[in-house]
Amino acid sequence: MxxxxxxxxxxxxxxxxxxxxxxxxxxxxxVFKRPFEFKEFLRQCYNMGNRSLLLVGVTGFIIGLVFTLQSRPKMIELGAVAWLPSMVSISIIREIGPIITALICAGRIGSGIGAELGAMRVTEQIDAMDVSGTNPFKFLVVTRILATTLMIPILVIMSDAVALFGSFLIENFKGDVSFTLYFDEVFRALTYSDLIPSTIKTFFFGFAIGLVGCYKGYYCKHGTAGVGLTANAAVVEASMVVFIIDFASVLITDIFYSI
Amino acid sequence: MDKSLNKVLKLGIFIIVGTILFIAGVYFIGEKQNMFGNTYNIYAVFNNINGLKPGNNVRYSGINVGTVKEIVMVSDTVIVVKIAIVKEITKHIKTDAKCAITSDGLVGSMIINILPGHKSEMNIAKGDTIRSFTRIRTEEMLQTLSVTNENAALLTGELLAITKEISAGKGIVGSMLKDTLLTKDLREIVHHLKITSKASSSTINQLNKILTSIDKKDNLVGMLRDTSVANKVKNIITNVEKSSRELDKVIDHLDLTIHNANQTITNVKDGKGAINYLSNDPSLVTKIDQTIGHLDSTVIQINNAGEKLNENLEALKNTWLLRKYFKNQEKEKEGN
Structure with missing residues (x-):
């Protein structure tokens, strides 16, 4: 058994x-077949990008604040408080910013897509679209996956910027570090091997979140009860895929940049 | 404004802001690595780069002036490091500048530190190779420390043996620590030394006073220090020298005279002259005494005869024959 x-x-x-x-x-x-559902694509971009900005921004800001506050006493103990901007910036740009933003988007966008498409599936709207001659896959899935693929990186960049600003505020309040000095230290510590791989992987995060959300919703079963399960499964699976992609990206980055 | 258009506008702003942030990040990171500025490539040759990597900072007098571009291993002992230096800084770096690979802080990444040159008048140019030197590495320091530790262990062992002997009361130091009589003697010596030093101190004070007073001119030494007095003394000494030379001559004459006198005396002693007779014959003294006695009686008789003669002359003056003659003589005396 x-x-x-x-x-x-x-x-x-x-x-x-x-x-x-x-x-x-x-x-x-x-994706390369005509017609391009550009309006729907822009609508999805707005829904996923602009509407997630506040949540992502606040999360990033708090992450920056908390991370600096938590690290600062230990760094003072080690006599390496001057390295705090470097440490925080590398941590946020390389890992914390992308992964936290991706997980939040997996929760908000992935579940949203899963629930929306699942509901459409169980109410046979997708079938109706198919019957009416509209390609539901192109209209519903391609636009959403493209939107998540392109919006997640921008959300991650904004989240990184806000997190660094939050970190700067703590350093400014606690250590009297000026804006110029803080960001000079930040950019002195960062290299392209930090920024480029982490930005590239966010495209994959976005693609994975959109793909899993759409897949789960597109093939939703078991009626309306299945919609909730689909939303839940979309979040869980998208988060898992995000972590797997993150692990793979770190391995690949290590090959190219020897981090 | 149309609702959908408003959404598109907001989306556009969102995308543009995100893109600008990304480009700004790329630019600032690149700027810190001197990717966009006007840079010159110069070279430095090392035999060990101690973990230096492309992208590490290059400092000149503590200022970040460039980055490590490339590291090429030419042979097993020659590693060429290509350095991108900001163009504006090259006018301050002389051709005799030297560079070394150091650590940025205790646990920091490696950096190239360019030390300024002073003797050369020429500035470095594009493609120049600057001299380098290798600082002592941690392993070398540890090796030296290892040798030092071995020596320290040997020294400690010997010190332990010495301490044991001292504890056992062997040797001078051991005796000093263990022997109570020696301690007592030493205390006495110290006590006497104290007394001596006190006396010495007072003596030195007195000597100081004397030496101070010597500088003044109200005493003999002070006067001697005066140049005019010294000149006078010099003259005196010269005169004394002259006088001594004259005295020498006089002494020579005296010697001659004494010699002659000695000869004369010898002659007198040996001879039969009046002096020899006078000095050597004792009967002569007796005779002379007798003669003097006779002379005394003779003189008494003469005195008596003189008195009688005076009486006779007084009697003659009163005689009429010779009275006139005596009167004339008295008149002549009065006239003179």
Whole structure:
């Protein structure tokens, strides 16, 4: 029985992975085909980008504040408080900014997409679109995946900037560090090997969040109860995929930049 | 404004702000690595770069003036480091400047530190190679420390042996620590030394007073220090020298005279003259005494005869024959 469950679980995992890969392949096939749903794409960009900005900004700001506040006493103890801007900036730009923003977006955008498409699926709106001659995949999926792929990096950049500003405020209040000095230290510590790989990986984060959310919603089952499960599964799976991509990106970056 | 257009506008602003932030980040990072500024490439050769990496800072007099561009290993002992230096700084770096790879702080990343040159008048130019020197590395310092530790261990062992001997009362130091009589003697010596030093101190004070008074001119030494007095003394000494030379001559004459006198005396002693007789014959004294006695009686007789003669003359003056003659003589005396 246990073996059957395990085999069944593994099978379903591989099946889902295969279906997700097919879904991605279909996306790449559809993305370059006309007609381009540009208006829907812009609407999705606005929903995912602008409307997530406040949440992402506040989170980033608090992360910057808290991270600096938590690190500062230990750095003072070590006599390395002057290195705080360098340490905070590298941590935020390389890892904390992208991963926190991606997780928040996975929660907000991934679940939103899953729930929206799931609801459309269970109410047969997607089928109706198909019948009416509109390509639902192109209209619903391609636009959303493209929007998340392009908006997440911008959200991450803004989150990084706000987090660094939050860190600066703490340094300014606690250590009388000027704006110029703080950001001079920040950019002196950073290199392209910090900024470029972390920015590139955010495109993959965005793509993964959109892909998982759309996949889960597009193939939603079990009626309205399934919508909630789909939203939940979209968040969980998107978060997992984000971590896997993050791990892979760090490995690849290590090969190219020897971090 | 249309609602959808408003959304698009907001989206545009969002995308542009995000893009500007990203470009600004790229620019500032690049600027710190001197990617966009006007830079010159110069070279430095090392035999060990101690973990230096491309992108590490280059400092000149403590200012960040460039970055490490490239590191090329030419041979097993020659590593060429390509350095990008800000163009404006090159006019301050002389050709005799030297560079070394140092650590930025105790646990910081490696940096190239350019030390200014002073002798050269020429500034470095594009493509120049500046001299380098290798600082003592941690491993070398540890090796030296290891040798020092071994020596310290040996010294400690020997010190331990010495301390044991001292504790056992061996040797002079041990005796000093253990022997109570010696301690007593030493205390006495110290006591006497104290007394002596006190006496010495007072003596030195007196000597100081004397030396101070010597400087004044109200005493003999002070006067001697005066140049005029010294000149006078010099003259006196010259005169004394002259006098002594004259005295020498006189003494020579005296010697001769004494010699002659000695000869004369010898002659007198040996001879049979009146002097020899006078000095050597004792009977002569007796004779002379007798003669003097005779002379005394003779003189008495003469005196008596003189008195009688005076009486006779007085009698003659009163005689009429010779009265006139005596009167004339008295008149002549009065006339003179």
């Amino acid at each position: 246990y073996l059957y469950v395990t085999t069944s679980g593994l099978n379903s995992f591989f099946i889902e992975t295969g279906e997700l890969a097919n879904f991605a392949l279909r996306f790449f096939k559809e």
